[in-house]
Amino acid sequence: MRNTARWAATLGLTATAVCGPLTGAAVATPAAPASLYAPSALVLTVGHGESAATATPERAVTLNCAPTSSGTHPAAPTACAELRGAGGDLDALTARGDVLCTREYNPVVVTADGVWQGKRVSYERTFANECVKNASATSVFAF
Known part of the structure; x- marks a missing residue:
């Protein structure tokens, strides 16, 4: 049981370390324009x-x-x-x-x-x- 909990914790921390920067990059990208028309x-x-x-x-x-x-x-x-x-x-x-x-x-x-x-x-x-x-x-x- 102890090994299973240790592996689960290790996999969770590894996934956070690897995927964390990827989610930060997605947030940093410019947002889509609010509208599809040019202002007049x-x-x-x-x-x-x-x-x-x-x-x-x-x-x-x-x-x-x-x-x-x-x-x-x-x-x-x-x-x-x-x-x-x-x-x-x-x-x-x-x-x-x-x-x-x-x-x-x-x-x-x-x-x-x-x-x-x-x-x-x-x-x-x-x-x-x-x-x-x-x-x-x-x-x-x-x-």
């Missing part, structure tokens, strides 16, 4: 002025488009759909052709900062007035 989250601002450097933001919203549409943007699903359709290119958002605006010059600047499908985005555009902005920027900057 933007902070959008609107203000009056010639450029973002001189304009004070009057309104700002957040827009998250992955995995689902969310944020403080009032029309997040529509804005995300338009951005997806443009491939995230804010310059590619098309203007509505059925809007007539005055020639008043009261510049409005819009900005977008964040990430789109994992790539850094920094966008700024100045419109002649609020009407031109609303006609050109679709629902992304309509807040």
Whole structure:
């Protein structure tokens, strides 16, 4: 009986000594990514002025488009759909052709900062007035 207990203890200690470092290595490996989508989250601002450097933001919203549409943007699903359709290119958002605006010059600047499908985005555009902005920027900057 004594030999059986001694062999069991020896085998248990040997297994712990051999397999212990292997389990530590498994814990040290990097974890799998938490999600399978690239982040798409933007902070959008609107203000009056010639450029973002001189304009004070009057309104700002957040827009998250992955995995689902969310944020403080009032029309997040529509804005995300338009951005997806443009491939995230804010310059590619098309203007509505059925809007007539005055020639008043009261510049409005819009900005977008964040990430789109994992790539850094920094966008700024100045419109002649609020009407031109609303006609050109679709629902992304309509807040």
